[in-house]
Amino acid sequence: xxxxxxxxTEKQQQIAEAALDVFSKQGYAAASMRQISEAAGVGKSTLxxxxxSKADVFIAAIRAWIGQIGRRMAALMEKRTDxxxxxxxxxxxxxxxxxxxxxxxxxxxxxxxxxxxxxTGVLHxxxxxxxxxxxxxxxxxxxxxxxxxxxxxxxxxxxxxxxRIAFNMIAxxxxxxxxxxxxxxxxxxxxxxxxxxxxxIEMIRVPIEAGAQAGFIKGEEA
Amino acid sequence: xxxxxxxxTEKQQQIAEAALDVFSKQGYAAASMRQISEAAGVGKSTLxxxxxSKADVFIAAIRAWIGQIGRRMAALMEKRTDxxxxxxxxxxxxxxxxxxxxxxxxxxxxxxxxxxxxxTGVLHxxxxxxxxxxxxxxxxxxxxxxxxxxxxxxxxxxxxxxxRIAFNMIAxxxxxxxxxxxxxxxxxxxxxxxxxxxxxIEMIRVPIEAGAQAGFIKGEEA
Amino acid sequence: xxxxxxxxTEKQQQIAEAALDVFSKQGYAAASMRQISEAAGVGKSTLxxxxxSKADVFIAAIRAWIGQIGRRMAALMEKRTDxxxxxxxxxxxxxxxxxxxxxxxxxxxxxxxxxxxxxTGVLHxxxxxxxxxxxxxxxxxxxxxxxxxxxxxxxxxxxxxxxRIAFNMIAxxxxxxxxxxxxxxxxxxxxxxxxxxxxxIEMIRVPIEAGAQAGFIKGEEA
Amino acid sequence: xxxxxxxxTEKQQQIAEAALDVFSKQGYAAASMRQISEAAGVGKSTLxxxxxSKADVFIAAIRAWIGQIGRRMAALMEKRTDxxxxxxxxxxxxxxxxxxxxxxxxxxxxxxxxxxxxxTGVLHxxxxxxxxxxxxxxxxxxxxxxxxxxxxxxxxxxxxxxxRIAFNMIAxxxxxxxxxxxxxxxxxxxxxxxxxxxxxIEMIRVPIEAGAQAGFIKGEEA
DNA sequence: GATGAATGAGACTTCATTCAT
DNA sequence: AATGAATGAAGTCTCATTCAT
Numbered sequence: 001x002x003x004x005x006x007x008x009t010e011k012q013q014q015i016a017e018a019a020l021d022v023f024s025k026q027g028y029a030a031a032s033m034r035q036i037s038e039a040a041g042v043g044k045s046t047l048x049x050x051x052x053s054k055a056d057v058f059i060a061a062i063r064a065w066i067g068q069i070g071r072r073m074a075a076l077m078e079k080r081t082d083x084x085x086x087x088x089x090x091x092x093x094x095x096x097x098x099x100x101x102x103x104x105x106x107x108x109x110x111x112x113x114x115x116x117x118x119x120t121g122v123l124h125x126x127x128x129x130x131x132x133x134x135x136x137x138x139x140x141x142x143x144x145x146x147x148x149x150x151x152x153x154x155x156x157x158x159x160x161x162x163x164r165i166a167f168n169m170i171a172x173x174x175x176x177x178x179x180x181x182x183x184x185x186x187x188x189x190x191x192x193x194x195x196x197x198x199x200x201i202e203m204i205r206v207p208i209e210a211g212a213q214a215g216f217i218k219g220e221e222a
Numbered sequence: 223x224x225x226x227x228x229x230x231t232e233k234q235q236q237i238a239e240a241a242l243d244v245f246s247k248q249g250y251a252a253a254s255m256r257q258i259s260e261a262a263g264v265g266k267s268t269l270x271x272x273x274x275s276k277a278d279v280f281i282a283a284i285r286a287w288i289g290q291i292g293r294r295m296a297a298l299m300e301k302r303t304d305x306x307x308x309x310x311x312x313x314x315x316x317x318x319x320x321x322x323x324x325x326x327x328x329x330x331x332x333x334x335x336x337x338x339x340x341x342t343g344v345l346h347x348x349x350x351x352x353x354x355x356x357x358x359x360x361x362x363x364x365x366x367x368x369x370x371x372x373x374x375x376x377x378x379x380x381x382x383x384x385x386r387i388a389f390n391m392i393a394x395x396x397x398x399x400x401x402x403x404x405x406x407x408x409x410x411x412x413x414x415x416x417x418x419x420x421x422x423i424e425m426i427r428v429p430i431e432a433g434a435q436a437g438f439i440k441g442e443e444a
Numbered sequence: 445x446x447x448x449x450x451x452x453t454e455k456q457q458q459i460a461e462a463a464l465d466v467f468s469k470q471g472y473a474a475a476s477m478r479q480i481s482e483a484a485g486v487g488k489s490t491l492x493x494x495x496x497s498k499a500d501v502f503i504a505a506i507r508a509w510i511g512q513i514g515r516r517m518a519a520l521m522e523k524r525t526d527x528x529x530x531x532x533x534x535x536x537x538x539x540x541x542x543x544x545x546x547x548x549x550x551x552x553x554x555x556x557x558x559x560x561x562x563x564t565g566v567l568h569x570x571x572x573x574x575x576x577x578x579x580x581x582x583x584x585x586x587x588x589x590x591x592x593x594x595x596x597x598x599x600x601x602x603x604x605x606x607x608r609i610a611f612n613m614i615a616x617x618x619x620x621x622x623x624x625x626x627x628x629x630x631x632x633x634x635x636x637x638x639x640x641x642x643x644x645i646e647m648i649r650v651p652i653e654a655g656a657q658a659g660f661i662k663g664e665e666a
Numbered sequence: 667x668x669x670x671x672x673x674x675t676e677k678q679q680q681i682a683e684a685a686l687d688v689f690s691k692q693g694y695a696a697a698s699m700r701q702i703s704e705a706a707g708v709g710k711s712t713l714x715x716x717x718x719s720k721a722d723v724f725i726a727a728i729r730a731w732i733g734q735i736g737r738r739m740a741a742l743m744e745k746r747t748d749x750x751x752x753x754x755x756x757x758x759x760x761x762x763x764x765x766x767x768x769x770x771x772x773x774x775x776x777x778x779x780x781x782x783x784x785x786t787g788v789l790h791x792x793x794x795x796x797x798x799x800x801x802x803x804x805x806x807x808x809x810x811x812x813x814x815x816x817x818x819x820x821x822x823x824x825x826x827x828x829x830r831i832a833f834n835m836i837a838x839x840x841x842x843x844x845x846x847x848x849x850x851x852x853x854x855x856x857x858x859x860x861x862x863x864x865x866x867i868e869m870i871r872v873p874i875e876a877g878a879q880a881g882f883i884k885g886e887e888a
Numbered sequence: 889g890a891t892g893a894a895t896g897a898g899a900c901t902t903c904a905t906t907c908a909t
Numbered sequence: 910a911a912t913g914a915a916t917g918a919a920g921t922c923t924c925a926t927t928c929a930t
Binding site: 708709710711712716 | 891893894895896897
Binding site for chain 1: 332333336341343353386393396397400402406410413421422424
């Protein structure tokens with residue numbers, strides 16, 4: 001009466017994650033459906049039972065990836081209470097990603113950009129999608145800033161710019177990660193992340209004490 | 223001597239620039255040799271007289287592009303003398319690029335990243351190339367910083383980090399441009415560039431006056 | 445006895461009719477087993493419980509269709525007694541089919557031809573099948589002619605050609621229907637059918653009266 | 667300076683004729699581009715240098731075929747002067763086609779119908795194309811009829827129906843050819859064509875002499 | 889030197905059919 | 910009996926590259 005019933009959603013997720021691996025290594029254009037099917041351990045045509053097209057698989061893979069990052073960041077945040085510390089968590093996470101043993105995954109950053117920006121890209125005219133996808137992370141950071149203001153750690157006057165500042169953090173950290181990915185040995189990711197973030201925090205925090213002169217690279221001095 | 227005999231190098235340049243146009247619109251993978259040949263106004267197989275392969279054409283196109291930007295920046299720098307002003311020129315140039323009527327060209331940023339970072343990419347393991355390519359810009363910025371130190375505008379202790387700071391500027395501005403390209407209406411490029419740069423300058427400049435408390439967004443306040 | 449136990453034959457018929465619908469709209473090649481299963485309201489693999497293959501389903505569908513037409517024509521014939529009138533019934537039926545609001549069904553004509561005549565066709569080398577299928581209709585028409593002879597309406601000398609004439613009617617009406625299907629606005633099916641049939645009848649009927657000169661398009665003149 | 671230049675039109679024609687062969691044997695759906703390329707003696711992708719798609723190749727093939735038939739008919743017509751004889755040429759040509767050593771070619775009739783009538787067909791909504799394609803033949807026949815009227819062979823009152831009658835001839839002969847193709851041994855194409863045409867001519871010609879009673883199958887009696 | 893012609897390799901996608909429940 | 914899952918084979922089409930003029 002009832003044949004083998006499979007949780008379609010679960011298998012989609014499973015395929016999406018295998019695809020994530022392939023896309024991150026080969027890029028969208030160079031990754032073939034055959035490679036993805038092999039990575040997922042299914043037949044080539046089985047992919048089309050779960051997704052409409054290659055583009056569909058890509059979008060699902062990216063969604064899965066954004067989800068992973070969001071969950072990771074939320075988990076790290078929970079353990080801290082100090083707003084400044086929380087912000088440094090972003091650095092640490094980024095540093096983790098940038099130095100992870102498998103740097104392949106973060107190449108996805110570029111694939112997303114590529115596919116959004118290029119006219120023939122899979123994500124072209126889907127700006128909403130990426131916007132929505134990164135919304136979680138942006139919201140987390142915005143909340144940290146607002147919370148910092150309410151606890152007197154950050155200056156009150158930046159309240160109206162909280163979201164913009166969150167955007168700035170994401171964008172600049174993006175840029176630093178990407179440049180790091182280019183493989184230049186002389187690019188010291190840790191230093192660069194700290195430098196950016198120290199400057200930022202120095203500007204938005206309430207001065208601890210009049211006349212106190214913080215080293216501009218606090219992290220390093222410590 | 224005869225004007226009909228054109229230099230091979232000159233024609234390569236000419237093709238490279240036509241290719242730049244195509245690559246910037248279609249991306250590397252989607253751009254076809256036929257399109258490039260048509261854009262260059264030559265036959266399809268003529269491309270192979272001047273370049274070994276599609277990859278070759280791409281590299282030449284990127285080289286041409288980096289050259290253009292470097293020349294543009296150098297030209298802008300020449301007109302200013304104040305180090306801080308000079309740094310702001312970088313912002314303006316970036317803003318120009320990011321807001322240009324034809325955003326196609328800056329999509330090349332992404333193509334370069336893509337092709338470097340992805341395993342099967344045309345520029346994979348050619349980190350040296352991009353490094354070399356951006357060296358000009360990095361050197362210009364480094365010089366500005368060092369010159370600023372020698373004229374007492376920037377803190378002396380940042381001398382040893384001058385190149386790293388230049389790197390930071392390039393990377394973060396990259397990130398801001400890319401995020402802007404994603405087409406999010408709420409991303410205010412001008413504000414973001416100013417915010418980043420104001421924070422940076424505030425940290426590296428010699429305080430104008432003890433106790434002076436600069437607004438964190440100096441540019442906006444002005 | 446239990447109403448839940450349905451006859452295998454009955455369900456085959458039910459599926460065949462659903463398939464007829466799909467085949468008539470899409471043609472054999474473009475119709476997919478999935479579409480058929482959905483139209484029949486059963487699972488895809490259930491089709492294989494009742495039929496060996498797609499070809500099998502097609503043959504069953506065609507059989508069902510021929511049956512429908514045969515029954516329709518027999519029903520119409522029963523109401524008339526005059527042989528000539530009976531022949532005109534064929535025209536009307538054909539006209540009905542050709543002008544029906546849903547022309548999809550008569551596309552089946554073509555599918556049958558296609559599949560019989562083409563080397564790789566499902567009905568290739570199955571001439572017997574179509575022959576058998578259209579035998580009913582041919583026999584009905586042959587009987588009408590023979591009956592007309594025996595009642596003195598048709599010429600006696602055509603007796604030995606009765607079946608051939610029936611064939612001629614079927615073939616020519618076929619041709620007229622098909623050309624009508626091509627969608628040419630200037631093709632007036634009613635006129636064409638009448639023209640053909642009037643000529644035919646004029647030639648095989650016993651002249652009503654010596655010297656009587658019938659208009660060549662009797663139907664129109666009326 | 668100038669590479670190998672080929673007459674594109676000529677090669678298109680050459681490919682179209684090879685394709686005609688394949689399509690006539692396999693039908694549109696079953697014929698593969700590989701088969702066509704092999705029949706044409708070129709590489710698979712070379713086809714795409716001369717045609718945009720499989721559909722394009724099909725249309726070109728059909729055009730070539732209609733052209734062949736038109737030329738053949740015109741050639742045959744030229745040799746005769748008597749209008750009735752000219753009409754019989756149509757029969758002969760049709761008989762030739764229907765009995766030709768390679769019956770494959772006339773299966774194309776069905777392919778054209780199929781592709782026009784089926785929703786997903788290549789010629790769907792291209793009624794104009796087939797109309798235009800068969801226009802030559804229709805015009806030739808119409809002219810024969812009109813000429814017959816002006817020389818007193820055909821009745822004057824059919825003048826306004828000349829084109830319709832031409833249509834009738836084409837459609838009915840179509841139908842007879844198709845039924846013949848179905849491979850039924852008992853279908854006597856020659857007899858059927860003659861029967862149809864004799865009836866037709868008998869109705870439209872000016873009676874030779876009052877009281878003359880023509881056998882209804884004049885051709886056979888002769 | 890310049891170029892149109894030609895193509896093989898490979899991409900995405902569809903679908904009839906089998907399998908296991 | 911009934912069916913969702915799975916897939917191999919095959920199809921159309923693209924494109925970087927080579928060849929011959």
